[in-house]
Amino acid sequence: MTFLKNIIGLIFRGLGLALKYIFLTISSPVWLPFWLIAYLVEHIAFVRNALIATDLYLPFKNMERTPLRFALTVFAIFIAFLIYGALTAFDNAMNAGVDLAADDRLVTVNKINFTQTLPIAYAQKVTAIEGVDSLVHMNWFGGYYKDPREQVITFAVDQTKLLEVYGDDMLLDETHHKNWLRNQQGLLVGELVAKKYGWKVGDRIPLNSNIFSKMDGASVWDFVIEGVYSGKFKQADTNGVYFHYKYFNEALAFGSNQIGWLGIKTTDPSINEKVIKAIDDMFVNSPFETETVPEKAFNKSFIARMGDIGLIVTSSVSAAFFIILVIVGFSMALAIRERTNEIGVMKTLGFTSRRIFKMVLMESMMLACLGGTVGLAASSFVIKQVTSSPQFPLAGLMLNGEIIMQAIILMVFLGLITGIVPAINALRLNIITALSRR
Amino acid sequence: MSGKLLYDLKSVSKTFVKGKEKITIFDKLDMSIAEGDFLAIMGPSGSGKTTLLNMLGGVDQPTGGEVFFNNSRVDTLSEGQLARWRANNIGFIFQFYNLMPMLNAARNVELPLLLTKLSSSQRKKSVETALKLVGLSDRATHMTSEMSGGQQQRVAIARAIVSDPKLLLCDEPTGDLDRKTADEILSMLQLLNRKFGKTIVMVTHDAAAAAYAKRTLHLDKGVFVEKDLAA
Ligand SMILES: Nc1ncnc2c1ncn2[C@@H]1O[C@H](COP(=O)(O)OP(=O)(O)OP(=O)(O)O)[C@@H](O)[C@H]1O
Ligand SMILES: [Mg+2]
Numbered sequence: 001m002t003f004l005k006n007i008i009g010l011i012f013r014g015l016g017l018a019l020k021y022i023f024l025t026i027s028s029p030v031w032l033p034f035w036l037i038a039y040l041v042e043h044i045a046f047v048r049n050a051l052i053a054t055d056l057y058l059p060f061k062n063m064e065r066t067p068l069r070f071a072l073t074v075f076a077i078f079i080a081f082l083i084y085g086a087l088t089a090f091d092n093a094m095n096a097g098v099d100l101a102a103d104d105r106l107v108t109v110n111k112i113n114f115t116q117t118l119p120i121a122y123a124q125k126v127t128a129i130e131g132v133d134s135l136v137h138m139n140w141f142g143g144y145y146k147d148p149r150e151q152v153i154t155f156a157v158d159q160t161k162l163l164e165v166y167g168d169d170m171l172l173d174e175t176h177h178k179n180w181l182r183n184q185q186g187l188l189v190g191e192l193v194a195k196k197y198g199w200k201v202g203d204r205i206p207l208n209s210n211i212f213s214k215m216d217g218a219s220v221w222d223f224v225i226e227g228v229y230s231g232k233f234k235q236a237d238t239n240g241v242y243f244h245y246k247y248f249n250e251a252l253a254f255g256s257n258q259i260g261w262l263g264i265k266t267t268d269p270s271i272n273e274k275v276i277k278a279i280d281d282m283f284v285n286s287p288f289e290t291e292t293v294p295e296k297a298f299n300k301s302f303i304a305r306m307g308d309i310g311l312i313v314t315s316s317v318s319a320a321f322f323i324i325l326v327i328v329g330f331s332m333a334l335a336i337r338e339r340t341n342e343i344g345v346m347k348t349l350g351f352t353s354r355r356i357f358k359m360v361l362m363e364s365m366m367l368a369c370l371g372g373t374v375g376l377a378a379s380s381f382v383i384k385q386v387t388s389s390p391q392f393p394l395a396g397l398m399l400n401g402e403i404i405m406q407a408i409i410l411m412v413f414l415g416l417i418t419g420i421v422p423a424i425n426a427l428r429l430n431i432i433t434a435l436s437r438r
Numbered sequence: 439m440s441g442k443l444l445y446d447l448k449s450v451s452k453t454f455v456k457g458k459e460k461i462t463i464f465d466k467l468d469m470s471i472a473e474g475d476f477l478a479i480m481g482p483s484g485s486g487k488t489t490l491l492n493m494l495g496g497v498d499q500p501t502g503g504e505v506f507f508n509n510s511r512v513d514t515l516s517e518g519q520l521a522r523w524r525a526n527n528i529g530f531i532f533q534f535y536n537l538m539p540m541l542n543a544a545r546n547v548e549l550p551l552l553l554t555k556l557s558s559s560q561r562k563k564s565v566e567t568a569l570k571l572v573g574l575s576d577r578a579t580h581m582t583s584e585m586s587g588g589q590q591q592r593v594a595i596a597r598a599i600v601s602d603p604k605l606l607l608c609d610e611p612t613g614d615l616d617r618k619t620a621d622e623i624l625s626m627l628q629l630l631n632r633k634f635g636k637t638i639v640m641v642t643h644d645a646a647a648a649a650y651a652k653r654t655l656h657l658d659k660g661v662f663v664e665k666d667l668a669a
Contacts, residue, residue, distance in 0.1 A: 049558045057552075065540040345536040348497055349597075350525025350553050352518050431497040435532075 020068065027075040030374050031067070034074070038064055055355065059363035066335070070367075073331045077371025077414070078378070080324040081407060084317050085379025085399055088406070091313040093397040103269040104133075105165065107298040108262040108279055111289040114298075115140075117258035118288050120249075123158065125282065126262060131275040133267045134164035137259040139248060142211035143241065145197065152193060154207060154241045155260075156248035162188075165265045169236050176201065176227030184247045186226035190238035194228045201225050207241075214251040221251065234398075264292075321414070328418040332364050336422035343426050344434025357427040364419025365412065372411035376404065444508065444605065444637055445471040445494060451502035452489055452660075463489050464660045466503065473604070476631040476638045478648035481657035487641040488609055490657070494639060495528055495607045496520040525553045529598030529636075531608040535590040537582040537597075544569065544578040547596045554601060568596035572626060588619035595626060599636070606630065608640040612647050624650040 024031075040047050041060060051057040063070055108126065110116035123137045136158050143154030159181055163170060172188070180186040187207075189199055199205060203225045213219045223243060231238045249256050266275050276292040283290045336343075343356055380399045387397050449466035463486040471477060479487050492498035493505065496512055497520075505513040512523060529550075537546045544565050551561045569575050572592040582590050591611060598606055608627065612620035628650050630636045640651060648654045656663045 045558060052552060052558075061538075061540045061545075341536065342538060345530075345532070345538075346549075347521070348495070348524065348530050349550050350521045352521045354518070432492060435497075435536075 023075075024068075024071060027071045027078075029378060030074045030078050030371065031071050033374060034063075034070075034370060055359060056362055056366070059359045059366060062335070062339070062363055063366060069331060069335070073328055073367055074371040074374075076324050076327045077368055078375040080320045081372040081375025081410075082379045082382070083320045084407060084410065085376045085403065086382055087313045087317055088403050089379070089383055089397055089399055092400065092403065103294070103296070104266050104272070105295040106264040106266060106272060106276060106279075106292050107295050108264060108290050108292040109298075110261075111280075111291040114261060117255070117260060118262070118290065120257045120259050122283070122288070122290070123259065123262060126264065126279055129275065129278045129282070131266050131268075131271045131278070133265045134161060135265070136161035136165045136263045137245065137261070138263060139245065139258075139260040140211075141207070141243075141248065142209050143207045144210060145205070145207060148208075148210060152207060152241050153190075153239050154209075154243070156245045157242050159186075159188075159242070159244045162242060165263045169232055170229045171232050172227055172229040180226035183224060183226055184244050185221075185223050186243065187223035188227045188229060188242040189225055190240050191228055191230040192238045193241055194225075199225055199228075201228060212248075212255070213253050215253045217253070221247070263295075321410070325414065325417060328364070328367065328414070329421070332360075332367075332418050332422045333425075336360060336426055340429065340434050343429050344431050347429070347431045348435070353427045353429075357423045360423035360426045361416065361419040364422070365415030368411045368415035368418070372407060372414070376407050442473045443470055444473040444475070445469070446506040446509075447493075447503065448506070449503040450493065450500045450505060452486070452493065452498075453501045462660070464500070467660065467662075469655075469662070471637065471639065473637055474631070474635055476628070476650070476652040477640070478651035478654040479639065479641045479657055480643065480645070480648055480654055483643075485657045486660050487657055491607050491609050491639065491641055495530065496524055525550060525601065527603050527605060529601070529603045529606045531591070531594050531598050531606060531611045533610040533613040535582075535587070535594045535614075537590055537593055539581075539583050542579050542581050543574060543585070543593045543596075546582060546593055547600050549597060550601045564600050564602075565596075568600040569593075571599070572596045586619075587615050588622060591615065591619075591623050592626070595623070595630075599630065599634075604637055606636050606638045606640075608638065610641055610643065612642065612644065617646075620644070620647060 038060075041051060041057070042048065048057065051060055108118075108122075110118055117139075120137065123135060126132060127135050138158075139156040141154035141156050143152040144150050145152050163172065163177065176188075180188050187205060194200065205223045205225060206220050207223060208220045210219075214221075221243075229238065230236075245259075264275070264279075266272055272294060276294075279292045280290050346356060347353065376399065383397055383399065447467060447469040449468060450464055451462070451466055452464040454461045454463065467490075479490065481487050489498060493500050493513075496515070500513055503513075504511060507523075507527070512520070515523060538549065541549070547565045547568050548561055551564060554561075556564070565578075566575065569578055572595050574589065574592055574596065577585065577589065582593055585593070591614075606627070611627070612623050615623060624647055627638055627640065631638050631652075638651070640647070642648055
């Protein structure tokens with residue numbers, strides 16, 4: 001019986017030890033840099049003096065004292081900021097279309113919903129409306145490359161007008177543009193798509209449609225890549241592929257002479273309202289009523305349809321931070337409670353209560369900043385890894401200044417919230433009660 | 439009593455309120471300590487020795503009477519002023535050493551100097567001097583948790599004297615040590631008193647320890663009982 005107990009005890013102790021070392025290994029990106037810093041602090045005089053001068057030395061030394069708890073706490077913060085960095089960058093990239101959409105662009109769709117078509121004649125009619133600078137009609141092709149799972153975002157467009165409306169976003173070689181205009185089977189490919197499939201100018205590419213079929217029953221259109229465009233901004237979308245509407249329309253077995261929507265550029269954003277009203281009024285009570293909205297709003301509603309990613313991001317980040325807040329808060333409270341006697345001693349030696357208050361806050365702040373900085377760096381690393389793969393479809397996934405600024409504010413906030421109660425306790429701590437508690 | 443007056447307690451009272459109960463520890467106690475004195479305070483447990491020491495050190499306030507230090511009143515100072523006054527004038531030595539476990543010996547000794555405006559090289563020099571005085575120069579970088587009780591108390595003494603205060607307040611400094619180690623520590627205090635002119639007030643239960651002092655006061659139920667007031 002005792003033998004069995006011993007064996008079980010041994011197994012548990014072994015498991016505990018194994019868990020500890022597994023954890024220490026996993027969390028090494030957090031405590032390794034800290035070790036280095038700790039070494040520098042002790043051995044490079046001016047670093048230590050700088051910390052002493054700013055009253056950060058003792059809080060720093062206090063962080064070192066319980067390595068496992070320190071590693072756990074900072075690791076928790078690290079995870080929270082990793083999630084924060086990655087998800088916020090993702091959310092930003094998803095919304096990039098909204099932010100980058102020019103203010104002078106409108107989208108006209110079928111009022112029923114944007115998957116319903118409009119007659120091609122509408123393009124001509126809308127062009128005539130005052131305030132419309134240029135206009136391009138577009139069709140969703142439902143394209144894929146060889147395998148239906150390999151979706152390619154393909155549009156059949158009025159090739160002559162595409163750059164008139166979207167030229168502010170797209171960077172394209174002049175001769176490539178000319179060649180694309182000339183060749184009815186020409187394909188204009190976004191940089192990201194080209195990268196993904198390793199396509200280059202001159203390649204012959206077949207694209208299938210999962211919606212349309214040709215008169216001969218086939219659903220495959222053959223193309224020649226005539227140009228590859230890139231984005232004029234870092235976050236611009238280069239996932240799209242464009243080809244001539246005529247090539248599309250003439251081959252169709254059904255549903256010809258229909259367009260998906262109109263992309264419109266107005267002469268000035270200030271007259272958008274007027275133009276929107278003029279367009280939608282023109283087709284009111286017709287079999288195909290329209291709804292015209294600013295491109296920003298259109299992109300936004302499009303993203304909303306893809307599931308409210310913003311909400312998911314916000315709630316996951318909030319949940320992570322709430323958990324971290326509780327963990328770190330308890331850890332700090334516990335740490336300060338354990339140091340009651342020491343705080344009493346420091347006060348006896350002549351450290352004022354205010355100074356000790358500040359030191360406790362600084363400690364929680366340093367914990368938050370350390371975990372946060374490493375977490376943010378890790379999320380940046382993860383993002384780099386993900387986006388460097390050519391399969392990755394999202395343009396502009398990165399940690400921008402805004403995300404980093406927000407993260408810094410979050411770190412300070414986290415440090416304050418988790419440190420304030422222990423700091424106040426330390427501030428109020430009476431020397432006599434502190435010293436008699438032993 | 440000889441020498442300049444360092445401490446003067448004038449009808450000091452101390453009452454604790456515990457719930458509805460009022461416990462009077464001292465009622466109009468008078469006491470004076472001269473500069474250069476080495477005073478041992480003895481007495482049974484609960485007689486108020488620690489409370490008295492706390493009032494001398496300005497970590498506890500009397501509920502009545504006046505405390506003068508170098509002819510200026512200290513019991514009316516604010517918490518912040520008292521902290522500064524303690525840092526400048528008093529070294530504390532505790533029964534259980536009360537060193538900071540995350541700091542090595544030298545850093546522990548340096549702690550009170552973080553309250554001064556000394557440069558790092560000045561701090562370093564003071565720490566070296568203090569450690570040398572207590573015979574621990576070769577242990578400067580050791581962690582105190584790896585030291586014996588006697589060594590830890592020597593580090594604590596070094597910490598108490600590093601900022602060169604006039605007065606050392608010791609609450610049972612040898613209460614946790616064996617006889618031989620206790621004698622070493624007490625000799626060290628005696629040296630500090632005789633050679634460096636530190637005024638020392640030491641609370642102790644141990645008559646052998648009290649024998650190192652210049653004089654001993656016996657406290658019982660908050661009053662000094664005349665046993666052997668040899669001054
Ligand atoms: N904060 C406090 N609140 C209430 N009573 C207290 C407080 N501090 C001390 N006392 C009481 O005051 C009396 C004197 O306490 P003190 O600690 O000064 O005694 P002491 O002589 O140092 O005893 P010991 O030899 O055991 O250390 C004791 O009865 C104690 O219970
Ligand atoms: Mg006592």
